Amino acid sequence: ELKVEQNPLFLSMQEGKNYTIYCNYSTTSDRLYWYRQDPGKSLESLFVLLSNGAVKQEGRLMASLDTKARLSTLHITAAVHDLSATYFCAGRRKTSGSRLTFGEGTQLTVNP
C-alpha cells in the first residue's frame, strides 16, 4: 500500500523568503502530483512529475522528483501572499490504475 507523507504540515513564512515542502512516499510510485487548494475551493493541478530527476517550474514554484529516494519537493522562491493555500502531493502506483494517494497537505501562510 502506498503511503504519502508531507512535511511540514503547517508553514508560516514571510514574503520574499524561500522554502521547501517535502513529500516522501513509501513504495514505488510511477508519477507524483502536486495540487493547490484554496479554502472552500477545489484542487488545482500544479505539476505532474513522471520520471526520476524530473523538474518542473511555474512562476515561483518548482517541483522535483527523486524516485530513488522516494522524495518529491516543492520549492517556493520569494514567496508572495497569493501563494497562501494548502498544497497536496499525491502518488500513484502503476498497479492501482489511476488511484491517487494523497498526503495530508501543507497549509502555507505567507505573511506580508
Next chain:
Amino acid sequence: EAGVVQSPRYKIIEKKQPVAFWCNPISGHNTLYWYRQNLGQGPELLIRYENEEAVDDSQLPKDRFSAERLKGVDSTLKIQPAELGDSAVYLCASSLLRDSGNTIYFGEGSWLTVV
C-alpha cells in the same frame, strides 16, 4: 472549456436521511473519480470509473454508499442512510485515459454536513 461540474455545492441533512450528489465530467474524459475529503486531510478515493465500468471501488463503503455512471458520462453518488461521520467534501474528478501526463481535474466539491 467547462471544468468538472458538481451539484449540489452544499447540503445539510439529518442523520439517517439519504443524499445524492451529481457530477458532470469534462467533455471527452472517460475516467471519472469520486473522492472524499475530510477536514484537514487529503482526499481519499471512493470509486473510479473507466467509461461505464467501476474498475476500482475497493474503498467504497458498500453498505450505505452506491454510485452509478450511466452512458459513461455523468455520475451520481448516493449515501443511504447518512451517518454523522459522513460529513465531508465529496469531490468528483475526471481525466483522459490516454493522456500520458494523466492530469486529473477536480470539481469544486459537494460539502455535506450530517446533523
